[in-house]
Amino acid sequence: MRNKKLIKTIIAAIVVALLSVTGYYLTETKELEAGKNLQTDGTIVVNYLDVGQGDSEFVQLPDGKCMLIDASTSDASDTIIDFISRLGYSKIDYLVATHPHADHIGGMKAVVEHFDIGDIYMPKVSANTQTYENLLLAISDKGRSIHTAKAGAAVLDEDDLSAEFLAPVKANYDNLNAYSAVLRLQYGSNVFLFMGDAEAASETEILKASTKDKLNADVLKVGHHGSKTASSFEFVSAVSPGIAVIEVGKDNSYNHPHFEAINNLSEIGAKILRTDINGNVAVVSDKTNITLYCEKE
Secondary structure, eight states: OOHHHHHHHHHHHHHHHHHHHHHHHHEEEEEEETTOOOOTTTOOOEEOOSSSSSEEEEEEOSSSSSEEEEEOOOOHHHHHHHHHHHTTTTEEEEEOOOOHHHHHHHEEEEHHSEEEEEEEOOOOOOOSHHHHHHHHHHHHHTOOOEEEEEOOOOOEEEESSEEEEEEEOOSSSSGGGGGGEEEEEEEEEEEEEEOOOHHHHHHHHHHSSSOOOHHOEEEEOOOOGGTTSSSSSSHHHHHHHHHEEOOOOOTTTTTOOOOOHHHHHTTOEEEEEEHHHHHHHEEEEEEEEEEEESSSS
């Protein structure tokens, strides 16, 4: 046990040392003004929304298009719709539902009904819930079909912009979290990884199936709201994020985030942001440099 802890400490020290030698990509951290559009020419903006105990990320792409990953609970639907609308969007070009749990798709029915919708991606798994059935009905009413989110499937594949699923790796699992669609978004040299509720078993599959260059990411949307069932030390070490964002509700009944996940992220030197503490978080990339914004320090 002592040897394992020593190895983890040494690895963390090496990561921090490498960052100091190579020059850190994070230019600065700024205060995020509510409702302000941070996008300028040649940039993407990844918005991690403060939507309580749920996930929702809105990505502003450089060509005027956008992507929404998850839509939290039904209670958060107005918050998500208002946020996207204030930024001037009337269409969501790429919609990703990572898995059928209500804290990820609960607000998606209202989103589908409100906006024009482009391509939709969901893992090939169903749930016997009214929330899931309502979403499928809303998608059907819009006349849209669903693309299967699975390892190797590409959402975007352009010169400087790509989005590819790293999971689910297999077709069948025992629980819905294991089906979580894990998305890797790359713009220039900057990489964002969105974990949904993927847990340690999925992380192990991704480690085995992905090359090292596919795993490294500048920004990690932490899996399963910072639960101890995810963010294994082996996985976060391989990803080696400079920034880790945990979407979590204040005083939630699950006691998320758990110490184990926070400790693993801290040991590899990641800057940890939490929506229950920092509010909305936004990351701007110009292909090389990253600027971090948060509502509250």
